[in-house]
Amino acid sequence: MNNKHTEEAEIEKEMEDVVQKKNIVRPQLNLRGAEIQGNYEDKDPTILLPNQSDDISHLALDIGGSLIKLVYFSRHDQDRSKKSPKDAVGSSSFNRRNMLSASSSGGGRLHFVNFETQKIMSVLEFISSKQLHLGSSEISSGNSATIKATGGGAFKFADLFKEKLGVSIDKEDEMDALVAGANFLLKAISHEAFTHVGGQKEFVQIDHDDLYPYLLVNIGSGVSIIKVDGDGTFERVSGTNVGGGTFWGLGKLLTKCQSFDELLEMSQRGDIKAVDMFVGDIYGGMDYSKIGLSATNIASSFGKAISENKELDDYRPEDLTLSLLRMISYNIGQIAYLNAFRFGIKRIFFGGFFIRGHAYTMNTISNAFNYWSKGEAQAMFLRHEGFLGALGAFLSSEKHGLDDLMPHQLVERFPMGAPYVGGRIHGPPIRDLNEKASTITNHIFEHDTSYRNAKACLHIDNLIPTNAWMIYP
Ligand SMILES: Nc1ncnc2c1ncn2[C@@H]1O[C@H](COP(=O)(O)OP(=O)(O)O)[C@@H](O)[C@H]1O
Ligand SMILES: CC(C)(COP(=O)(O)O)[C@@H](O)C(=O)NCCC(=O)O
Structure with a gap:
């Protein structure tokens, strides 16, 4: 082959690689219709993802100084066919694989669970019992499993996860994760x-x-x-x-x-009143109005203990x-x-x-x-106050900003200051989603350089960029 042909072949090969890479179907997170399930009083309520059809990453952890927070996704059909943790411990990844491929119907939910950090072994047991460490993307790609985790414990306990579950921890910065989790909740979940x-x-x-x-x-x-x-x-x-x-x-x-x-x-x-010292205790029952303090303002937390001749037990x-x-x-x-x-x-x-x-x-x-x-x-x-970091780590598998893509499309809108009345939460349907989605998707396609190059060289019109959050009509 002469030089020209070699060069052409190389370019063609390069472009084929790009195409192949692009054609790997990465699981997409579909947030359309995401809503909190349950009533307003529920703590850590599950979030329903009614239109989730791909098997997205199943688990993320935030391992903090006090608590370990877990966010995991389950399909409706998995929920229904729940095994007892005892049955599931030690069962092979094959079962989970079957379960995943069998789960063709759409929809599922995000669950929120916490454990004390000192009970790390219970967390490992929980993950193992639900086989949450056997994520679908790893299974299908044949790679060894990884779990997304944030917080100091992602560093501290990485070896333990490897030893006990055979998984690697994919670390996500704690502040990045907190902000990503908060942005997600504020933009995508109403009544949050x-x-x-x-x-x-x-x-x-x-x-x-x-x-x-x-x-x-x-x-x-x-x-x-x-x-x-x-x-x-x-x-x-x-x-x-x-x-x-x-x-x-x-x-x-x-x-x-x-x-x-x-x-x-x-x-x-x-x-x-039994423990704190009030302004009135200092001012003989009077207000200190000149600086805006009333007699009933606390002047000093625990201050009463100074003057009373009492022990802790008293x-x-x-x-x-x-x-x-x-x-x-x-x-x-x-x-x-x-x-x-x-x-x-x-x-x-x-x-x-x-x-x-x-x-x-x-x-x-x-x-x-x-x-x-x-x-x-x-x-x-x-409402998901304690799970910002874990949610951020969960979403980081997708690694895409909400801002660029669809801040308005995700969200159900409610009247300002909707009153707290209890009961289930439902919002009005999202409007104009088709139109906005296609505009945004086109924007992503056209701004993806490798997509443009591949399309131009190989005359292919149907490349799907894999780095976009899909918005489903
Ligand atoms: N069930 C609980 N067990 C322990 N601490 C709890 C619990 N619920 C709430 N807390 C409070 O939450 C704090 C931990 O908050 P969290 O956001 O999980 O931080 P970290 O990431 O440092 O663990 C604890 O220090 C404690 O004050
Ligand atoms: C070190 C931390 C970021 C760890 O996060 P945490 O596990 O507490 O959620 C946090 O404890 C913290 O911000 N401490 C305050 C340190 C300071 O600014 O003085």
């Missing part, structure tokens, strides 16, 4: 964000044209405060080490309670727990406000498992925020 004022929950409609910048305050073991400017564009602007781990750790020491839920439950019977654990919860929540609300003020941001979302949908926690954060911002801004909360 809400305010909590005076015990009243009110859902907030997110205006996608006016979402950024927002402040994301993630209250995990510690607290990260992130200024989010767009999809994948953010900066961690502050943080505090007084967070959920502080409440849980100090609470344990003060009360001998073993679980976080027990602490919360106990706090509901508490009275902060205090009711209920009172200690409530004071602690209030102190930490208020402090975080105040720091969040200072950062919002620092950057002139009006939209502030609180996430992290510390919140736990607990009314007192949310009220306290809201009060601090409202008080310091003089009513200018309101704290907002997310």
Whole structure:
């Protein structure tokens, strides 16, 4: 073969490779009609993906300082044919493979589960029992299985996952994942964000044209405060080490309670007056009105313990727990406000498992925020508060920004401040999806250089770009 022919053959081969690569059918996430399932009171409600037809990546983890959060996808038919965990442990990947290929009908759901980080072995058992580590894409491509994971534990426990489940951890940065999870929820899921004022929950409609910048305050073991400017564009602007781990750790020491839920439950019977020092305690029952403090304002959390000749055992654990919860929540609300003020941001979302949908926690954060911002801004909360990182890691398998593609198409719209009424959640249908989807898809196709090259050289018109989130009509 002369040089010219060799060169041509090489180019042709190169283009064939491009085409082949492009033609690998990568699973697509179909978010059309995504909605929360269950009623407004449910904690960690499942998210229904009624139009999901491809077998998407099945599992992602966020392994934090306190808790391990799992997000996993199951098909409706898998749900129905659930085995007991005992039966499933140790069964071969063949079973899962059969299950996946048999699952031809559309739709499924995202599940949200958490475990204490110290119970890592239970997590491995759970994953194994449901065979969640045997993802479909790995099976079909013959590669060894990987699990998407974020949080410090993705590093700490990587060897353990390899040893016990034979899977590699594909690490996703924690801040990237938090922001991706929050953006997804805010854009794709209605009835996700809400305010909590005076015990009243009110859902907030997110205006996608006016979402950024927002402040994301993630209250995990510690607290990260992130200024989010767009999809994948953010900066961690502050943080505090007084967070959920502080409440849980100090609470344990003060009360001998073993679980976080027990602490919360106990706090509901508490009275902060027994422990906290009020302005009135200092000012002889009077307000300090000159600086805007009333006698009933707390001057010093736990301050009463200074002057009373009491031992720890003389205090009711209920009172200690409530004071602690209030102190930490208020402090975080105040720091969040200072950062919002620092950057002139009006939209502030609180996430992290510390919140736990607990009314007192949310009220306290809201009060601090409202008080310091003089009513200018309101704290907002997310129903999947604790799963932002895990969701972000889950979505990262697709690695595509929501922003570029379809911020408006995904979302069901609800009237501003739709009231909290209970019952199932349903939204009006999405309109104009076909038209928008085709416009966007064309845009993606035409801006994909390798697609254009291949199309031009090989005269092929039906290449499918694999790096796009498909929007289904
Ligand atoms: N069931 C629970 N067990 C332990 N901690 C819980 C629980 N529910 C809520 N929490 C609180 O959530 C915090 C962990 O929040 P999370 O967002 O999971 O952070 P991390 O990623 O650091 O584990 C704990 O420190 C605790 O304050
Ligand atoms: C180190 C962390 C990002 C880990 O995340 P976490 O497991 O707490 O969710 C977080 O604990 C944190 O932001 N701590 C506060 C550190 C600081 O800014 O002082």
